[in-house]
Amino acid sequence: FDNFKGVGRPATPAEVKAWDIDVRPDFKGLPKGSGSVDQGQELFEAKCASCHGTFGESNEVFTPLVGGTTKDDMKTGRVKGLSSGELPQRTTFTKVATISTVFDYIQRAMPWTAPKSLKPDEVYAILAYMLNLSEMVPADFVLSDKNIAEVQKLLPNRNGMTTDHGMWPGAPAKKGGIGNGGVPDTANKACMKNCKQEVQIGSTLPEYARTAHGELAEQNRSFGPVRGTRTLGPEAA
Amino acid sequence: FDNFKGVGRPATPAEVKAWDIDVRPDFKGLPKGSGSVDQGQELFEAKCASCHGTFGESNEVFTPLVGGTTKDDMKTGRVKGLSSGELPQRTTFTKVATISTVFDYIQRAMPWTAPKSLKPDEVYAILAYMLNLSEMVPADFVLSDKNIAEVQKLLPNRNGMTTDHGMWPGAPAKKGGIGNGGVPDTANKACMKNCKQEVQIGSTLPEYARTAHGELAEQNRSFGPVRGTRTLGPEAA
Amino acid sequence: GAALTAPLAARASEGDANILQNPAWTTSLGQPVAARPYGMPSQYESQLLRRESPGLARVGGASVSFAPLQGLFGIITPSGLHFERHHQGWHDIDPSKHRLMVNGSDDSLLKKAKVYTLDELMRLPSASRIHFIECGANTGLEWGNVAVPTVQYTHGMLSCSEFTGVPLKYLLDDCGVDYKKARYVLAEGADGSSMTRTIPMEMVESGEVMVAYGQNGEMLRPENGYPLRLVVPGVQGVSWVKWLRRIEVGDQPYATKDEAVHYIDLLPNGLHRQYSSVQEAKSVITTPSGGQTLLDHGFYNVSGLAWSGRGKIKQVDVSFDGGINWQTARLEGPIQNKALTRFNINWVWDGKPAILQSRAMDETGYVQPTYGQLRKVRGTKSIYHNxxxxxxxxxxxxEVSNVQVL
Amino acid sequence: GAALTAPLAARASEGDANILQNPAWTTSLGQPVAARPYGMPSQYESQLLRRESPGLARVGGASVSFAPLQGLFGIITPSGLHFERHHQGWHDIDPSKHRLMVNGSDDSLLKKAKVYTLDELMRLPSASRIHFIECGANTGLEWGNVAVPTVQYTHGMLSCSEFTGVPLKYLLDDCGVDYKKARYVLAEGADGSSMTRTIPMEMVESGEVMVAYGQNGEMLRPENGYPLRLVVPGVQGVSWVKWLRRIEVGDQPYATKDEAVHYIDLLPNGLHRQYSSVQEAKSVITTPSGGQTLLDHGFYNVSGLAWSGRGKIKQVDVSFDGGINWQTARLEGPIQNKALTRFNINWVWDGKPAILQSRAMDETGYVQPTYGQLRKVRGTKSIYHNxxxxxxxxxxxxEVSNVQVL
Ligand code: HEC
Ligand code: HEC
Ligand SMILES: [Ca+2]
Ligand SMILES: [Ca+2]
Ligand SMILES: [Ca+2]
Ligand SMILES: [Ca+2]
Ligand SMILES: [Ca+2]
Ligand SMILES: [Ca+2]
Ligand SMILES: [Co+2]
Ligand SMILES: [Co+2]
Known part of the structure; x- marks a missing residue:
């Protein structure tokens, strides 16, 4: 069949505009606009702080947005705490390598209970405030579609990503793709007999974890080949 | 695996006795006992007539138990109405070829709301009454495990069954099985082009049948490639 | 009509309001995970239900509810919409009190009669297989002439599930059955009717017959025999005894009520066929089907189901002109033994009258018959196996409606 | 213990009271057909539910509920127990108001952007296929050490369904996509998060990626994306965008939040792997499994699931001694591309301590790795793709418990 007669219709320009709001790493899709750190602080306190904390530091509702990045990381474009193991937790800015990602996500999804309620200028302002909290821009900074590409060059983890792995299909990077062409990390063998000398136990279930998921006896059928182990209450082992 | 260690246990004789109540055409499994037409009538009126009618003739709850058989059928063992087309409806006794079937079924399943409540003597009595209603035995008849094989010889449709068909697997009758060895009735061909001259419509949906199943518009999704046809109400075609 | 197609078209020159204004679900927070620890279909799916055919049976406890094939996809029947056929109503049996007994019509037919609990049965080697189940009376209302309007009522005593259980042969082996003598198996249920049917030992020996407890990943539903039912692939549903509590091996068939008074096929010569069991190759188009109305001319995916009690479906052909010309449909794979097979075929409806048919062929080469061919042998009063x-x-x-082409 | 096995044994010399006295369901009339026009599991199945892992997520709208794999059979996940992962909660979307748009990051990438209604999409050629879906974070809690007690929490972000829908390629063809230039697809949802993910065009071109509306015979459940979700076989669940409303073809990947901040795999060198998508071969024994207790010594059917994002499962081996010796398990067929495969193996438990493992091999020859092998490359903080x-x-x-063998 060369066409599906009667199925679908062209999208109008207004329709595409209404839904095509994504912003790519090369800033394709970025709306025009601007906003200052000050404006952003006001907006953030009003619309974001209740969940993310006044300084984007809260762990209450979600992992913190900011923190864990250093001036040095901004130079190298690699968050050092990720390899040194000193990072207490991975905040958004310790991970993100593309500033477009944060703009795009706030614009499409935040605030959580009122997604898509922000105007472009508001998104710029809020992002400016978050960049200031991350010590990437000064307090009098005005972020806009004109200068966001400059900010990208300061992102602490901008060089922190690799696509050199086997979990993206298609050609390897050297042949125009972005992965390694599908080569897996490990090469276990299907050994069948006397495959090793001894069994090395790396970890066993901690006692608190055994009971942290409620009464396991009640998470299995009360008939069948096994019973759920009684983990709570007087009968528990 | 030659055994399933730890699984299952021998059934006790009492257990087998409690559940093995089936009665076969050769009367294997038939309990000892007896009952008269008179006793049967009393029991039937008390326990069966509300659903099946005093004479087993009711069509209210289920198709009638008795009726439609003739003295002549009893001689031939073939209910003539089945081939002549004169039978208004097929009652139990117009069809059944094995009296064991009726005994077995009443014993296991009737009365409908109190299955397995009848003692063997009661089943004999009720069956005696039903045989009398069918004019197979006289009013003073006492049915028992001793004479039931004689009654079998009078069943109006006792010669009315065939297993000469392809819908039972295994060897054909001539090689020890009971079917024809799996030969189907029809042999259509997968003709693809110009397979016939014209389309002969044998039957179309009667108007009353179109609306007898409720509003068809409400028996389909309200989206998708089609809608249920509106068959009732003002908008119906 | 224009009213029906209105939602398809842009509502204003600017575009569709459903696009130009974001809907509520795009601008708000939804419900949390596990809001429904056991989920249900959307509220917008409430029109697809299992339904009785009015006047078919007099009491609901000995009746049928039909699966809404007109709205189903693929081959798995949602367990909540699986067709029902009960003879004395359904129960929700306590599995801890349920037992399975295996005995012989005669002690000489096995080494020992045994009793199994669910705890024990579920320890045995299990198999999982996808099979259709069709009532022998499916399409039975239509032997004489067109009688019902939709595919739910013409073909809805049909479902297909992934069953998990123990091949019955393992239990018979465990009891030391003498297969030379014991050529028949009686299966008995634990409901009020204690439904009994004779099963051919050939099918048990093949390994296909299972004592199933699982259906579509979970336990059987109560309406389908919880906690145990017999699965007899390819054979009519009445043999798939529900609430299974006893298996007896015997040297003769049993002529139980539902194989001596019902599920017997009346022939024109007045004889009834007894022990008719296998469901022969069959198919039906489910979209579009009777009682539906096409919204528009143009492209359609015509979709349906094919199945055979004798093995795999090999080919399905579809005709749009009442059987004069045929085209071979696409089969969705993998095509499995005695399972529903979904077929699809492209079609452009030009707005002119058309008669749609499907014709299944199974791996034995058997081709589904026309009404003319079938009635020539079986007449019009067979009730079963249409x-x-x-x-x-x-x-x-x-508008699509049910007609019979000879 | 004796208390546990009591129901297995005869209670008196005569026999089991559950046999000697007929239970109530054998001596009474049950409920009529269609008592429940849409059926539900038995009341005795109420312990198998999808559940959250306490402390895993702070809010239910951006959390996970796990499927109770410890009690499931075969490969089809009952839709009511399908695992959930939402980022901004779930909605029950009105399908008559839902639209799917296909556009380009650039007008030059396609001939025309189009809008489709459900009425229209469901007219297109459809395919039905069984596929697993696994969250990239499944087993993620266990990267560093044993953390959770049961297979529901270790592996329960895993389900498998028969999906029905339109191969996405047909829609892209219909819009005249330039496949030379457009090597990436952005899929976008209609929920609050408007979830977006980049999909490789290679997978779309293969015909495997589907815009699905059907799941296990009926429409998708609301929690799983009703009325449309993308099906990306072999790829982690987050790419299977739910409540799908837009498809954009582009010449670059999009680095959306859930592929630039989450679903990125931290390596020991501090780099994160981006666009890791394919789920490599994996397996797990579900019966017996952590948090269960065997009732008795003797015979057991050991049962589990295997799957691979790279194709079919070829072999599953099981060890009872912590990986020193292995035996090949039975695979329940048919074995399908990027679908769960159920395996079973016989075992007699002699009452001594044992360590059970399963090891999957897929059709590429890849063998599931040990913890030792995997950590050597990926460290312990990867979160994803364990x-x-x-x-x-x-x-x-x-008692069975969760341990890690290196
Ligand atoms: C009612 C609670 C709430 C409010 C208010 C809220 N957020 Fe969020 N935010 C969340 C949750 C929950 C997530 C995680 C969502 C997910 O899992 O996809 C999140 C995620 C984010 C993320 C992504 C972080 C990451 O690492 O994935 C950013 C950035 C963000 N929010 C910014 C904002 C901004 C800016 C505002 C105000 C304009 C805001 N949020 C308001 C709850 C909230
Ligand atoms: C409450 C209603 C009710 C009562 C009381 C009742 N029956 Fe029935 N009987 C039925 C129904 C309904 C069926 C059909 C069951 C089925 O579909 O399997 C039936 C079926 C039968 C059949 C099988 C008929 C056939 O052709 O399949 C026999 C024989 C029978 N009953 C005899 C009896 C006898 C004898 C009694 C009393 C001891 C009795 N019934 C009491 C409702 C009743
Ligand atoms: Ca149109
Ligand atoms: Ca035991
Ligand atoms: Ca017997
Ligand atoms: Ca049936
Ligand atoms: Ca775009
Ligand atoms: Ca996921
Ligand atoms: Co019947
Ligand atoms: Co996330």
Whole structure:
């Protein structure tokens, strides 16, 4: 069949505009606009702080947005705490390598209970405030579609990503793709007999974890080949 | 695996006795006992007539138990109405070829709301009454495990069954099985082009049948490639 | 009509309001995970239910509810919409009190009669297989003439599930059955009717017959025999004894009520066929089908189901002109033994009247018969095993209705 | 223990009271057909539910509920128990108001952007296929050490369904996409998060990626994306965008939040792997499994699931001694591309401690790695894509618990 007669219709320009709001790493899709750190602080306190904390530091509702990045990381474009193991937790800015990602996500999804309620200028302002909290821009900074590409060059983890792995299909990077062409990390063998000398136990279930998921006896059928182990209450082992 | 260690246990004789109540055409499994037409009538009126009618003739709850058989059928063992087309409806006794079937079924399943409540003597009595209603035995008849094989010889449709068909697997009758060895009735061909001259419509949906199943518009999704046809109400075609 | 197609078209020159204004679900926070620890279909799916056919049975406890095939996809029947056929109602049996007994019509037919609990049965080697189940009376209302309007009522005593259980042969082996002598198996249920049917030992020996506890990943539903039912692939549903509590091996068939008074096929010569069991190859188009109306001319995916009690489906052909010309449909794979097979075929409806048919062929080479061919042998009063080619007529208005082509 | 096995044994010399006295369901009339026009599981199945792992997520709208794999059979996940992962909660979307738009990051990438209604999409050629879906974070809690007690929490972000829908390629063809230039697809949802993910065009071109509306015979459940979701076989669940409303073709990947901040795999060198998508071969024994206790010594059917994002499962081996010796398990067929595969193996438990493991091999020859092998490359902070061999330790009491063998 060369066409599906009667199925679908062209999208109008207004329709595409209404839904095509994504912003790519090369800033394709970025709306025009601007906003200052000050404006952003006001907006953030009003619309974001209740969940993310006044300084984007809260762990209450979600992992913190900011923190864990250093001036040095901004130079190298690699968050050092990720390899040194000193990072207490991975905040958004310790991970993100593309500033477009944060703009795009706030614009499409935040605030959580009122997604898509922000105007472009508001998104710029809020992002400016978050960049200031991350010590990437000064307090009098005005972020806009004109200068966001400059900010990208300061992102602490901008060089922190690799696509050199086997979990993206298609050609390897050297042949125009972005992965390694599908080569897996490990090469276990299907050994069948006397495959090793001894069994090395790396970890066993901690006692608190055994009971942290409620009464396991009640998470299995009360008939069948096994019973759920009684983990709570007087009968528990 | 030659055994399933730890699984299952021998059934006790009492257990087998409690559940093995089936009665076969050769009367294997038939309990000892007896009952008269008179006793049967009393029991039937008390326990069966509300659903099946005093004479087993009711069509209210289920198709009638008795009726439609003739003295002549009893001689031939073939209910003539089945081939002549004169039978208004097929009652139990117009069809059944094995009296064991009726005994077995009443014993296991009737009365409908109190299955397995009848003692063997009661089943004999009720069956005696039903045989009398069918004019197979006289009013003073006492049915028992001793004479039931004689009654079998009078069943109006006792010669009315065939297993000469392809819908039972295994060897054909001539090689020890009971079917024809799996030969189907029809042999259509997968003709693809110009397979016939014209389309002969044998039957179309009667108007009353179109609306007898409720509003068809409400028996389909309200989206998708089609809608249920509106068959009732003002908008119906 | 224009009213029906309105939602398809842009509502204003600017575009569709459903796009230009974000809907509520795009601008708000939704419900949390596990809001429904056991989920249910959307509220917008409430029109697809299992339904009785009015006047078919007098009491609901000995009746049928039909699966809404007109709205189903693929081959797995949602367990909540699986067709029902009960003879004395359904119960929700306590599995801790349920037992399975295996005994012989005669002690000489096995080494020992045994009793199994669910705890024990579920320890045995299990198999999981996808099979269709069709009532022998499916399409039985249509032997004489067109009688019901939709595929739910013409073909809805049909479902297909992934069953998990123990091959019955393992239990018979465990009891030391003498297969030379014991050529028949009686299966008995634990409901009020204690439904009994004779099963051919050949099918048990093949390993296909299972004592199933699982259906579509979970335990059987109560309406389908919880906690145990017999699965007899390819054979009519009445043999798939529900609430299974006893298996007896015997040297003769049992002529139980539902194989001596019902599920017997009346022939024109007045004889009834007894022990008719296998469901022969059959198919039906489910979209579009009777009681539906096409919204528009143009492209359609015509979709349906094919199955055979004798093995795999090999080919399904579809006709749009009442059986004069045929085209081979796509089969969705993998095509499995005694399972529903979904077929699809492209079609452009030009708005003219059409008669749609499908015709299944199974791996034995058997081709589904026409009404003319089938009635020539079986007449019109057989009740059971009607596997004739189904026809749906489409008229200019788009309305689809049930017709029979000879 | 004796208390546990009591129901297995005859209660008196005469026999089991459950046999000697007929139970109530055998001596009474049950409920009528269609008592429940849409059926539900037995009341005795109420312990198998999808559940959250306490402390895993702070809010239910951006959390996970796990499927109770410890009690499931075969490969089809009952839709009511399908695992959930939402980022901004779930909605029950009105399908008559839902639209799917296809556009380009650039007008030059396609001939025309189009809008489709459900009425229209469901007219297109459809395919039905069984596929697993696994969250990239499945087993993620266990990267560093044993953290959770049961297979529901270790592996329960895993389900498998028969999906029906339109191959996405047909829609892209219909819009005249320039496949030379457009090598990436952005899929976008209609929920609050408007979830977006980049999909490789290679997978779309293969015909495997589908815009699905059907799941296990009926429409998708609301929690799983009703009325449309993308099906990306073999790829982690987050790419299977739910409540799908837009498809954009582009010449670059999009680095959306859930592929630039989450679903990125931290390596020991501090780099994160981006666009890791394919789920590599993996398996787990579900019966017996952590948090269960064996009732008795003797015969057991050991049962589990295997799957691979790279194709079919070829072989599953099981060890009872912590990986020193292995035996090949039975695979329940048909074995399908990027679908769960159920395996079973016989075992007689002699009452001594044992460590059970399963090891999957897929059609590419890839063998599921040990924890030791995997950590050597990926360290312990990867969060995503933990496909290491799972071990269950059984002690004398019959209690099974979660351990890691290197
Ligand atoms: C009612 C609670 C709430 C409010 C208010 C809220 N957020 Fe969020 N935010 C969340 C949750 C929950 C997530 C995680 C969502 C997910 O899992 O996809 C999140 C995620 C984010 C993320 C992504 C972080 C990451 O690492 O994935 C950013 C950035 C963000 N929010 C910014 C904002 C901004 C800016 C505002 C105000 C304009 C805001 N949020 C308001 C709850 C909230
Ligand atoms: C409450 C209603 C009710 C009562 C009381 C009742 N029956 Fe029935 N009987 C039925 C129904 C309904 C069926 C059909 C069951 C089925 O579909 O399997 C039936 C079926 C039968 C059949 C099988 C008929 C056939 O052709 O399949 C026999 C024989 C029978 N009953 C005899 C009896 C006898 C004898 C009694 C009393 C001891 C009795 N019934 C009491 C409702 C009743
Ligand atoms: Ca149109
Ligand atoms: Ca035991
Ligand atoms: Ca017997
Ligand atoms: Ca049936
Ligand atoms: Ca775009
Ligand atoms: Ca996921
Ligand atoms: Co019947
Ligand atoms: Co996330």
């Amino acid at each position: 596997n004739a080619i189904q026809s749906w007529k489409i008229i200019e208005s788009g | 496909n290491a061999i799972q071990s269950w330790k059984i002690i004398e009491s019959g």
